[in-house]
Amino acid sequence: MSQPPQAGPAAPVAFSAAARAAVEALLTPVDAELTRRYPGEPSARQPVHTVYVPADAFGAHTVREWGAQALAVFEEHAGTPGRLARALGVAEDALLAEVHARVRAKLAREPIEDLRIDFEDGYGPRPDAEEDAAAVRAAKLVAAAVADGSAPPYLGIRTKCLEAPVRARGIRTLELFLGTLLAEGGLPDGLLLTLPKVSHTAQVAALVRLLADFEQRAGLPAGRLGFEIQIETTRAVLGPDGRATVALMIDAAEGRATGLHYGTYDYSAACGVGAAHQGLDHPVADHAKAVMQAAAAGTGVRLSDGSTNVLPTGPAEQVHAAWRLHHRLVRRSLARAYYQGWDLHPAQLPTRYAAVYAFYREGLDGACDRLAAYVARAGGAVLDEPATARALGGHLLRGLDCGALDPAEVTARTGLDRPRLNALAGR
Missing domain, CATH: 3.20.20.60 (Phosphoenolpyruvate-binding domains)
Structure with missing residues (x-):
């Protein structure tokens, strides 16, 4: 007895172009507002x-x-x-x-x-x-x-x-x-x-x-x-x-x-x-x-x-x-x-x-080790997220700015110079 023909797989349901356009219309001004209100950390040094x-x-x-x-x-x-x-x-x-x-x-x-x-x-x-x-x-x-x-x-x-x-x-x-x-x-x-x-x-x-x-x-x-x-x-x-x-x-x-x-x-x-x-x-x-x-x-x-x-x-x-x-x-x-x-x-x-x-200086070794591992994606005992990497970079930059840390020791331990640290810290 012959089997009835099988229907092909149904096409996946997708969002409509109208829905996508509506989302963009809704969120584009929000994007601009968030950028204006939350520009991130200034690049200039902060005094202690x-x-x-x-x-x-x-x-x-x-x-x-x-x-x-x-x-x-x-x-x-x-x-x-x-x-x-x-x-x-x-x-x-x-x-x-x-x-x-x-x-x-x-x-x-x-x-x-x-x-x-x-x-x-x-x-x-x-x-x-x-x-x-x-x-x-x-x-x-x-x-x-x-x-x-x-x-x-x-x-x-x-x-x-x-x-x-x-x-x-x-x-x-x-x-x-x-x-x-x-x-x-x-x-x-x-x-x-x-x-x-x-x-x-x-x-x-x-x-x-x-x-x-x-x-x-x-x-x-x-x-x-x-x-x-x-x-x-x-x-x-x-x-x-x-x-x-x-x-x-x-x-x-x-x-x-x-x-x-x-x-x-x-x-x-x-x-x-x-x-x-x-x-x-x-x-x-x-x-x-x-x-x-x-x-x-x-x-x-x-x-x-x-x-x-x-x-x-x-x-x-x-x-x-x-x-x-x-x-x-x-x-x-x-x-x-x-x-x-x-x-x-x-x-x-x-x-x-x-x-x-x-x-x-107490935080130097930990910050450098974690930041170096993050940059190298080498893993380690702690799996850091980008936000934590920004905080680690900020810690080192503040230490450099006030004279607690030296550029040479930070670069030697992290492989990062000042411009790369700035970029990582979002400055």
């Missing part, structure tokens, strides 16, 4: 700290004086690796000896990576004529330092905020500073501006408008001037409608936000934390910084932790206690991916660099 100096204390030799004072206290209290180990309460080993030598060299070569001339809390209210003169003087000193090569890689000013009582004063100081810089030779590449006590997205938008107006009137390229947003108020983290506001502020900056800086003491006080318990490691600080971190991720806006006001001054035991606190807090911030913080006194520089250098 910001040093704040009141405007009336800033002078032509401030950087050199801070370096000399930092080196003097380092030699007095930590002149050998063993003395550094005892001062910090850590083990003396080969790594610490290497860190010790690098810290001494850094303090002599480049003690300050980022300096902010402070016209806000550190300066306080002054007669208008006095602050006018101070703003002009600061700009001239900055221009001279840039011209003679003594300026740190990054420097700029923190003006008063844009709240009503001091708004006109802050705007006046900013325009005098920028206008004088232009007249004295132009805006330096490492110029940074800081807007403190931001409590509403409209304040961010207002600064954008002012800077755009200045650029147009000065004949500068649009977007030349960026600024850091200082997170010091609860309203900068959580709005009255319950929305997280940090991301809204980044958006309101229209691509001009370069950093988010946490203000330890103003924010803690705003949350009702008593003075004895205010600090970088308080739970309210961790919450605010976690929100900042999530808001800034992928945007190209960098994060900075705040400061500790326990200064390493006085007798040896007091210096060592303040050093141990500062060293611990810097290490804690680094582990939480806050790669920058504030320093308020020259004697904090030794522990800033000791903590930073140990952090990057």
Whole structure:
């Protein structure tokens, strides 16, 4: 009995051209929006700290004086690796000896990576004529330092905020500073501006408008001037409608936000934390910084932790206690991916660099081995993904930028030079 003819295999079901076109129409503007909002990590170096100096204390030799004072206290209290180990309460080993030598060299070569001339809390209210003169003087000193090569890689000013009582004063100081810089030779590449006590997205938008107006009137390229947003108020983290506001502020900056800086003491006080318990490691600080971190991720806006006001001054035991606190807090911030913080006194520089250098050198072998295996696709004990490779590359680049690592040792261990590391890290 003959079998009925068998039908051939059915054609696979495919998406229609109309459906594909609809997807493209839906997602193409989304692609553009994501690219605009999340450009990735900037290629420029990020300083490991910001040093704040009141405007009336800033002078032509401030950087050199801070370096000399930092080196003097380092030699007095930590002149050998063993003395550094005892001062910090850590083990003396080969790594610490290497860190010790690098810290001494850094303090002599480049003690300050980022300096902010402070016209806000550190300066306080002054007669208008006095602050006018101070703003002009600061700009001239900055221009001279840039011209003679003594300026740190990054420097700029923190003006008063844009709240009503001091708004006109802050705007006046900013325009005098920028206008004088232009007249004295132009805006330096490492110029940074800081807007403190931001409590509403409209304040961010207002600064954008002012800077755009200045650029147009000065004949500068649009977007030349960026600024850091200082997170010091609860309203900068959580709005009255319950929305997280940090991301809204980044958006309101229209691509001009370069950093988010946490203000330890103003924010803690705003949350009702008593003075004895205010600090970088308080739970309210961790919450605010976690929100900042999530808001800034992928945007190209960098994060900075705040400061500790326990200064390493006085007798040896007091210096060592303040050093141990500062060293611990810097290490804690680094582990939480806050790669920058504030320093308020020259004697904090030794522990800033000791903590930073140990952090990057401790991670050198693991980062290099994993990155070399990733590039070679050779496998190994850990199977890393591209995102982890970017993080490993970023770790090495930050270590290179601050002087914790040397280009030759990184290249020898990974086979990657600086341009290839930049590409791998997405810079």
